[in-house]
Amino acid sequence: MAGKVMNAVQFDGFGGGAAGLKHVEVPVPAPKKDEVLLKLEARSLNPIDWKIQEGMLRLLLPGKFPYIPATDVAGEVVEVGFGVKNFKAGDKVVAMLSHTTGGGLAEFAVAKESLTVNRPAEVSAAEGAGLPVAGLTALQALTQSAGIKLDSSGKPANILITAASGGVGHYAVQLAKLGNTHVTATCGARNIEFVKSLGADEVLDYKTPDGAALKSPSGQKYDAIIHCSTGVPWSTFEPNLCESGKVIDITPGPSAMLTFAIKKLTFSKKQLVPLLLIPKREDLEFLVRLVKEGKLKTVVDSKHPLSNAEDAWAKSMDGHATGKIIVEP
Incomplete structure (x- = not known):
């Protein structure tokens, strides 16, 4: 050439x-x-x-x-x-x-x-x-940061995924449902049925009061929140987390990094975890295989x-x- x-x-x-x-x-x-x-x-x-x-x-x-x-x-x-x-x-x-x-x-x-x-x-x-950036981000947020096993061997977990109709979010919903999880998701009203079709158990319109508050319709607390949107303060996450719940922030800004540091310094059981994507060939191979097998789209x-x-x-x-x-x- x-x-x-x-x-x-x-x-x-x-x-x-x-x-x-x-x-x-x-x-x-x-x-x-x-x-x-x-x-x-x-x-x-x-x-x-x-x-x-x-x-x-x-x-x-x-x-x-x-x-x-x-x-x-x-x-x-x-x-x-x-x-x-x-x-x-x-x-x-x-x-x-x-x-x-x-x-x-x-x-x-x-x-x-x-x-x-x-x-x-x-x-x-x-x-x-x-697949690469969005798929790998969803995969690593779930498996490495939240500790979700993408098979039936993991313990049951309640997961919230924000902005679930977007690039990372739509992969995260599908991947989470490969594990032993109950998935609550947020998105705009026009995408509610779409996100349900991906496998989400509960879907909230983020513009409604409950959606803005991230409250599960069934009243359960979340073991992990995969946060794919922006502009949500810790005060909104905190009451929705279980005792040792985590918020995995895929696009952490300065306020998120400050919250992360404070939670670490105070030994809080509820944590905000900023995600730093580390691309790995084996992870990308795994995602391609899931698409081939019809388990991910x-x-x-x-x-x-x-x-x-x-x-x-x-x-x-x-x-x-x-x-x-x-x-x-």
Whole structure:
């Protein structure tokens, strides 16, 4: 692929929203040691993509400008770098790119072999591309932070999932129901039946008094709350938690980090736990296998061509997507 160019979408600095995206031609990247070059068939957007553009993580991300955003991709291996053992040209895969370097909104991208997994024929490119950030976040929040076993061997648990119709939330509901859990979920009124169809036992409209208060209709306390929205104070969570309940916050802000520190310092049994996603290949393989087996599904909110990535970007920034926003060739 040396010397060839590709279409890509990038931004050159902070701010600008969808209007700040630029369509450019850039060289096709070459895979380095332990990397694979992918011809992309689908990408999914996550809120972190536009948060990087808005400068919310400017102390860490991006590594440099110009920056091609998006990290969650599915495609076909077209070239492998030195040392790659598990993949060859023609393999269909799902991969998670680095947030530091990005690269997803382009025709080709390089991915680390360590965060690339095979995609069986039963899993479409769109289904696979939805999984990395959102699926891994849901999985790690439930299994590592909340201690939920995704089979019938775990002890019964009452779980609340906020913003359950979104990218992380819709995976979290499905994954939680693989375990021995009773799931209460919150979402907007238009998505109540959708979230029930994912397996939630009780669904609350977050705009109603009980929904805003996170109160279970059956009056039970929660062993864990997977918090996928923002702007909810500890005072709302606390009365709904069981004696040693946890709130797992997937997008912790300064107030959440302060609450986390205070709860630790005071040895409170009720804890707020900020989630730091640590991508692992075995976790991504597990999610792909669940999709193949029909135990997990990626719900696609909408599909957009790369040539009109601005619409996908604006939809993500709007914050009301049901499931995942996909960008296709």
